[in-house]
Amino acid sequence: MIPRPPKRLRCVLGLGVSLLLAACARHQALPLEIRPIQPEAASGHQAKPGWQLQHYAVAAANPLAAEAGRQILQAGGSAVDAAIAVQMVLGLVEPQSSGLGGGAFLLHWDGQRLDAWDGRETAPADADEQMFLQSDGKPMAFIDAVVGGRAVGVPGVLKMLESAHRAHGKLPWAVLFVPAIELAEQGFAISPRLHQLLAADQYLRQDPSAAAFYYRANGAPLPVGQVLRNPALAEMLRRIARHGSAAFYAGPVAQAMVAKVRQHPSNPGRLQLADLQHYQPLRREALCQLWLAQYRVCGFPPPSSGQLTLMQILGLLEQLPPQQNPLVDGRPSAAFLHRYSEAAKLAFADRAQYIADPTFVAPPAGDWRSLLAPAYLKQRATLIGERSMGTASHGVPGGTPLAWAPQAAQEEYGTSHVSIVDAEGHALAMTSSIEQAFGARQLSDGGTGLPGGFLLNNQLTDFALAPRDAQGRPVANRVEPGKRPRSSMSPTLVFDAKNGELLASLGSPGGAAIIHFTAKTLLGLYPWQLDAQRAIDLPNFSNFNGPTVLEQGRFPPATLEALRRLGHEVGESELPSGLQAIQRTPDGWFGGADPRREGVVLGE
Template identity: 65%
Template sequence: MVIPRPCRRPVSLLLLLASLLLSPAALAETDFQYQRPDIAPEMGSGHQEKAGWATQTFAVAAANPLATDAGYQILQAGGSAIDAAIAVQMVLTLVEPQSSGIGGGSFLVYHDGEEVKAYDGRESAPSSVKEGLFLNADGEPLAFMKAVASGRSVGVPGTLRMLEMAHDAHGRLPWAALFAPAIALADEGFPISPRLHQSLANTDALRNDARAGAFYFTEQGEPLPEGYTLKNPALAVILERVAEQGSTALHTGDIAADIVARVQNHPDVPGSLSLEDLATYTAKERDPLCTDWQSYRVCGFPPPSSGHLTVMQIMGMLEERPPLETALEDDLPGVDWLHRFLEASRLAFADRGRYIADPDYVEAPGGDWSSMLDPDYLAERASLIEAEQSMGSGGASPGNPGALATAWAVQPTQPEYGTSHISIVDEHGNALAMTSSIEQAFGARILSDGGTGMPGGFLLNNQLTDFSFAPTDDEGTPIANRVEPGKRPRSSMSPTLVFDRGSDELVASLGSPGGAAIIHYTARSLVAMLDWGLDAQRALDLPHAITLGGPAYLEAGRFPSATLEALRERGHEVEERELTSGLQAIQRTEEGYFGGADPRREGIVMGE
């Protein structure tokens, strides 16, 4: 039996409160009043055909229709791309809690019409952690899921601090106004989407958290059904405080105290996150990485993200190979292209596993991360790709892009999960790509109510499991991405903006969730849009193929059996599996913009 959740107060009073947070001058400038949309949840996960969306003035793409609509209404009210992204992320915290939220971290790449900016809101390790954080008493790595669903996996969240930094520089509407959609939906309730229901059904550890178990499941332990109207009064109060006080409301005071208590008092594996860790966290503005490829300039996030470097290594190596007569066969990636793509991925992931980590702790090869994208180096790496024979699982070794101050060991492969992506272009042509995450589905499986004592709240991340569990290899050589106090774990998030090299005009914004496979999803989509000339929706529709250096995984049921067999004949260990990306993309057209949303998830594009 499903127990109805109480509404704290009528939503009209909520909107009145939101408006009171704005100055009279701000109200005159914005006159923003959030209107709840009549949007029903989409069908469940699977392949849902989407035609794409053409707009003229602006566009917003996000992983849930309610989140997309929140950004759309902000853009309608004259908000900037940054303003819209804040509204979108707050709604995603509510309606897609399994993927991202204010308890996690984000990377944002932004173009203000002149410059590209990179804002780092990645989580950081607590100041008291030891490099053996994820080792047991015998010095062996913990079982992965035991580490995930624990207090030890929780990093200091950074999304709010990062968004606040970006808003200070590029916001048009008042900060408080941007929280009205999420507060209204939390107060009044939203329908459980098929994807959220399915995610709840597929997780056991979330039931073990007393607060989350009582909030997301029935008394019988069943996940709340599709379409059920879920209210989140605790999150409404938390977001009201953040709207009024800024990110300080989460990083200090009652909300911070509840986060710390939940982490330090975890019943199974407690962590050491402290009030000081939360209070002293700072978002960072970093220099973006922009790489020329064909007639384009592709801009993405630098380390601690491995996304841009690994994506552009793959694309650079493909460009160094002799051109294929055709990359597509019957509108699908052909065997020759897939073979090259998988081999380039093996080589790029070998470099990723040795070199890339938080740049505040690890020096780049040769003192410059661009050494990994040097054309001569990529040509040397590409020469290792044989036309008819795969290197096979484990056959790719790291290269030597530049001298290192310290020798690093190769990090063993570990699971990576989670995430959500947002792409936005506003009426002024300012554009962003933002990828946000709490890592695994439902993060550390810890729900914080911010000390409100009310039902609901937000989930805490498990991003510290993105560090290498083993700090050294068997010979004692340190691993670059090992755990250290204050360090930010390596990420695969790949928010990407593309420009025309001749005119400097925006060409596209895109990115995806998907753990380490984000890199493959983004690289393949870039090639499809920029090289094969497909529109954003057709590019996102194409089936996936990935490898992290071991087996080649092809999206189940999407390729002919002859393709799988041909790859096996070339020495690939081929397996089929679900590869549920969540790509969002917006591309410039002669008429304005054209947006695509991944057919594997619930996202849509809206604009005018």
């Protein structure tokens, strides 16, 4: 059952756009090995029907968040308005994935202009490339770097959303916080997924504030269905609703955040008040690529590796001779998976070599699009043969080598995805994150002294923990002051290449596997001609320039054996994606949500 919106939200939004501001003013409480480690554990499988909608749609990872966005759109709000309401609720009800303490990439289409709003975290001014090295010069163990203050970057999601609202918002800023404040005050029921993740996590209990808030005295996680109130977050959201992002980036909230990071007893970080006050989101040019001669696929440029890497994979596949029957009994065939794995190896080799924050790192051949140039992809595709290549080496786009060391493999995590289309046909795809599940495992109450708050990110571990190779060559994605860590987040909008009409919005959480989850869905939507729900439902598969990893229990043993005969190292993993997608249909919009998580698509 989809939950009803909070009473206050029903009241305010039911009045219509013209009365929204007056309604809020009257309400005194709100004047305003081979199994890759996954970002979040699996929590079961629940079949989703797909949703046909006519006028507008919101796809989000939690029903309460999707309902908040739907109500905003019903009141005449824009896609950006709805995204703000959705994100504030997501930070409350799925705190393991995103929230005020993290960052986001937002790809927005206003019917004429396409913008890539960059709210990625930045490294503090005191950061340096040695910060994840031990006294013997070796990198810290990943989890040792994560837990505490060391890996906390400057959060960017709130200031980015504020900037996007100034450009594209229709409803008053304060109204957009009503649903999250109401839910934080009155409470929400702990979902099965949140309960399972709390139970599985070994580190969140180490933070006294988080232990007292999310666990019982005996260390057991709060049970499914228990109503959890978050008065600290409610108070912070009220201040942000009144005063804008300044209430977060300065004053008591900022001071409490810095104290939490710098005073961690065993793993302090380097965040300072000046880092928060100087943070600026960026409005970048989206990166678009023609695909299959019919589609213009648009995504995020660096510091995201998502669009470049997934379009390299799809572009390499396009260079190969047409393949008969890529799906067998509704699953990708072994022959297809062989080709896909080889293309992924080549793309991930380039990713490890070249992609990083463009403010600090020059693109190969002077242009990131050199990685997608048809001649380059054609040359790279010749390396895909009848048997596994093992591990791929990076290419040299434009024929000019750069003196970077490839980044060593390390864990990557994250996130939550939102896709929205509003009544005017304006659309967005937004992926937000605090990196690993529950981030740095640090809960900040924002100086309120109240129970609850928000979790801090560990995004600095998206940088290379080992900044140089044995020869002393620097890794492009090493830590530097003010730098944005490389990401795999892949918010994607698809357009008709001939008439420019918006066709789809999609994306997923999943760390580096986001790239594969998004590529799978694009393949399902277009060459395989599935609807959004059926494309999302397809079994997941991945390769990060090593073993081929298939979704556990979703492929017959014959598929694994066929891949092994072609020389692949093959394993299975849960691969719990969290895909959301909205596609254009003759009757309006059709939305799909991942059966592996709690998301839904709502609208009208």
